[in-house]
Amino acid sequence: MIITCLVYDKRSLLACSLTCYSWYFAAVPHLHHTLTTDEWTLPPLHSRLRWPNPLRKSYTLGLLPLVKQFRIRAEYCEFGLDQLNWCTLRYFSALTNLQELGIDNLQASEFVPNPRRYFGHLAPTLRFLALKEPTGSCRQILYFVGLFPNLQDLKFNYSSPMREQDGVDDVALVPLSVPPLRGRLTLTCFSRNKLMRDMIVLFGGLRFRSMDLYMVTCVRLLLDGCGKTLETLRLYPSDPYSETFFPQDKVVVN
Numbered sequence: 182m183i184i185t186c187l188v189y190d191k192r193s194l195l196a197c198s199l200t201c202y203s204w205y206f207a208a209v210p211h212l213h214h215t216l217t218t219d220e221w222t223l224p225p226l227h228s229r230l231r232w233p234n235p236l237r238k239s240y241t242l243g244l245l246p247l248v249k250q251f252r253i254r255a256e257y258c259e260f261g262l263d264q265l266n267w268c269t270l271r272y273f274s275a276l277t278n279l280q281e282l283g284i285d286n287l288q289a290s291e292f293v294p295n296p297r298r299y300f301g302h303l304a305p306t307l308r309f310l311a312l313k314e315p316t317g318s319c320r321q322i323l324y325f326v327g328l329f330p331n332l333q334d335l336k337f338n339y340s341s342p343m344r345e346q347d348g349v350d351d352v353a354l355v356p357l358s359v360p361p362l363r364g365r366l367t368l369t370c371f372s373r374n375k376l377m378r379d380m381i382v383l384f385g386g387l388r389f390r391s392m393d394l395y396m397v398t399c400v401r402l403l404l405d406g407c408g409k410t411l412e413t414l415r416l417y418p419s420d421p422y423s424e425t426f427f428p429q430d431k432v433v434v435n
Contacts, residue, residue, distance in 0.1 A: 184208050215250040236272035245275035252283040261288035265299050274302050281309040289317030289325045296328050304329050311336035319376040320354040327356020333364035342372035359384050365391040374399040
């Protein structure tokens, strides 16, 4: 009960973990709740050498099963098969209780048609997926999302609106499962309307209770799709797309 009052105080948790064995076992899950690969924000030459370090260190200490949130930051590199080689995959597979996963620059096409080999161990526990600047066809990205049957929250973050990927979409790719997706949808600079239309078709509609939208071109599609389940909608005054559906001179604040 004492430890639960200190879950946001890392310094106090560290002190408690040094008190005795019983306090150590109570504090250590909160100390290693979140893991972020900050080292991969370096230029490509250095980041490729240092990327597995956070995983390797936690794996050596047996701490990866305690991690609930994992963020792979990759500002200068693409995240594909080269980053999940036979050595790194051993560390990554030790994340057996992960609930939230964030990946920058995911190369979805490289993990098709067998993403289970690399991410299958996350399927039972993952509830939140955040993809920043993912690349690949609409079906390839949705095939990756469908790997997680218990997914509730979904986030797509782009730095600027982008066009759909050139080429013919792989229509033979059918998601391995239909995630419930009943939580929160967050979209930033999202212009991949076909991806959202394919999601509605392949997942049997949209069921999000909350949406956070900024610079989204398919607002009307999302509002129509979540009309029966939507409880909270967040838009931004600086967003030109939101003014199309909610003009400022028509909004009444109570």
